[in-house]
Amino acid sequence: MYDLVIDDTGTGKLTLKGDLTIQHVQELKQSFQDVASQAKELHLKFTDVERADLAGLQILCTAHRSLVKGGIPVIIAGKVPAALREASDAAGFKGCVSDDDQSGLWTGG
């Protein structure tokens, strides 16, 4: 469900696909932990996400907080698909709470 490539400059490119849902949050957590341990910067791509639920939003939010706190900038690459945007709106997440409005996870891209 995810595709992680880390190049030799330490830039991690993580592409999330399909379902960002409870069934996949453990893999998702693992992928972010791989990023935390191996990358210096993360380019996160949501384009192929088809579904998202609360558990998916939670792990994204924690991953974002955790990575940024650990000095790994998170850059949203490409468009945030409607499925993800709708889920975050439905849950009332206005921008990622750990960040300001400009670089919030949901408002980016």
Place this chain on the structure above:
Amino acid sequence: MAVEIDTSAFTEEAYELLSELEDSLLELEESPEDQELIGRVFRAMHTIKGSGAMFGFDDVAEFTHNVETVFDLARNGTIPITKDLIDLTLGARDQIRAMLDAAAGGNAADGANAARIIAGLRALTPGADGSPPAAAKSAAGKPAEKEDAGPHTFRIRFKPHGDIFANGTNPILLLDELRELGDVRLIPFLDDLPHSLAEIDPERCYVSWEIFLTTEQGENAIQDVFIFVEDECDLNVRMVDRSEALAEDGPDKRLGDILVERGDVDPEVLEEVMQPLGERLVRSGLVNKGKVEAALTEQQIIKEKRESKKQQAAAQSVKVPSDKLDHLVDLVGELVTVQARLNQTSATLNDHDLQLIAEEVERLTGELRDNTMSIRMLAIGSTFNKFKRLVRDLSKELGKQIEMTTAGAETELDKTVIDQLNDPLIHIIRNSIDHGIEPPDGRSAAGKPSVGRIHLSAEHSGANVLIKVTDDGRGLDAEKLKRKAIEKGQLAPDAELTDKEAFQLIFGAGFSTAEKITNVSGRGVGMDVVRKSIDALRGAIDVQSELGQGTTITLKLPLTLAIIEGLLVKIQSEFFVLPLAAVEECVELTREDVSATHGRHVINVRGSIVPYIRIRDRFEVEGDPPEVEQIVIAEVDEKRVGFVVDDVIGQHQTVIKGLGKTFQNSEEFSGATILGDGTVALILDLQKMVRFVEDQEHVEAGISG
């Protein structure tokens, strides 16, 4: 696609619910405060109404609806549970039964009786003026919910339990369903969401919401949305725009009143801190920001509904994610360190202009620091208040009489510490109530007052906060604890333990001395959880107990992230910091002074004899003391004690850094700090030092006096 309607399923269920309803009502008469019972009564009626409508029992549904509407007021605390209310509800239950019997071919139910019951119930509702609008309307055959013309706004607090995902629930869909009922505003609470990947269990739910729903529908429609998750969430639904709040001539609901009504703040507390309320409450740590924010939303909605043209002068609070605050505190910590360096440098350079700037920076840093810390600090009082209810409920359940007193409710602690203190304190208090305090007859037999006492207190002690739970119960039996531990194989049979060590056994996993297992405690879980939680906070637990007299459990918690004012002192080339709050004065100690007391460690300070501790000796600092040493006189455990150092450098703002494992056992240090030039200074825990010396040397000269 017609499905045959089998009404027997409904009548069977309804009969069962009615007998359950009767049981619950009778129990409720005994304990009218029991929310659980009130909920059960309400649900039984709700189900009868709902299924009744589905199976074509419209008369039953409508009658039940009217009863339920009144009972709902009792459920949300608007009207009390009185004998009248119970009598009438029991009458209603019989009436429903009669209606069902009638439908099954029995005698027709007495319609006049139904009207009498409804009228009686209406008379119990606030604003009932004896006129029969309700009865008239119900006679017109319209459910009461729709009579209150126009939409209403409800405040819904929805806190899914952590394991809610495990049965396939997707809470977002419930929010979507609410949106179908009307206009929704959501405030998500993400405070519990871990900030680190290592800590999150991604299959648990950490989010909760406060939802404002403006809808034409009644409260039951909202309850129905959550019907599948009743046991997997905390849910509180309340109408926030009752007619009295919307009265044209009434003033806007005050923020304080809303907070009190919502149960977020104690009315007495409110008295103390009038105006400007939102800021004051937050600043004094009595209410957290999110709560004030949500109350503000509530206030705002009421306002909008009144179409008030008046604009509020300014927003009274801003919601800030707590990790932003953490970051701010870190930055301030760094700033304080840099500022100390600036002071030192400007003093060394002896540049007047630079010193002026340094002083200005010092002042600003101080204010910034105080402000920042106060944002994160909350008074522990609100937590204490919660326990009053716990004590009351538990003592009732166990047939004990217990009075709880508190002290130090204003003691401030870092918010994260307070949050994590809740569970351990609940366990400790439960334990005191269950195992500690004897039943009234047992107490009388032991010559104690029949009412037991639990005292909950908080106080600052250097860089720590001490939270004590004291009971005057039966105390811990060290021998019994040892026997039990040996029995369980947790202790070698020949182990030699002091009483104090034996008391620590209660924190072992699966340890319980309760002879019988009660609902309250005694399952052997709990106290080990307490220790784990306190360890996680880098705190310590101390147990003191006297058999037959009572037990005191003391939690010593660090003020995490705290910055304290310290007095920086020097011995040889070592630096130490003494908490300034305890320091009273500094006096000189000459060789003559020492010989005048014949080597006894006391000094005469303006006529009073003060014992002192030589830090040099205590920590075996190499080298010779100077001709004239300095004694820092501090108040420790309400006594004056001197601490001898070579030199007093001056006041020093200190960012406390935790000590590594190496120093974990050196109790006399409460932390370390980094000075402007990068040197490390250890922060002394004066209490611990004094106690240590008392124990070690039995310092003669009256530390006890």
Place this chain on the structure above:
Amino acid sequence: MAKTIMTVDDSSSVRQMVGLTLKGAGYNVVEGVDGQDALNKLKANPVDMVITDLNMPNMDGITLIRELRALPAFKFTPIVMLTTESQANRKADGKSAGATGWIVKPFKPAQLLGVIKKVLG
């Protein structure tokens, strides 16, 4: 992508009624005639949601729910039980076995769809 729902009931009329309602609302439907049959089929082909009766031969609904919850693929899948039982304890059994919710029989198609919307979206 249409979501797939399995309906499990030993009564063919109920399966038919549920199936028609679901297909009408755009869902794919697969059927199981009892708990055992459903479990075998679901192990091979996971679905997005399960609607199951409680009283069935071979394997009852409560057992089916418990068995499904033990499978990684069904750990978080919405499972709704159909019940005519005189409520409280059967509902509680179902909930503790891991059911997401319930529908009381007999029910109207709109009610069924309402519950599906609540748990599946």
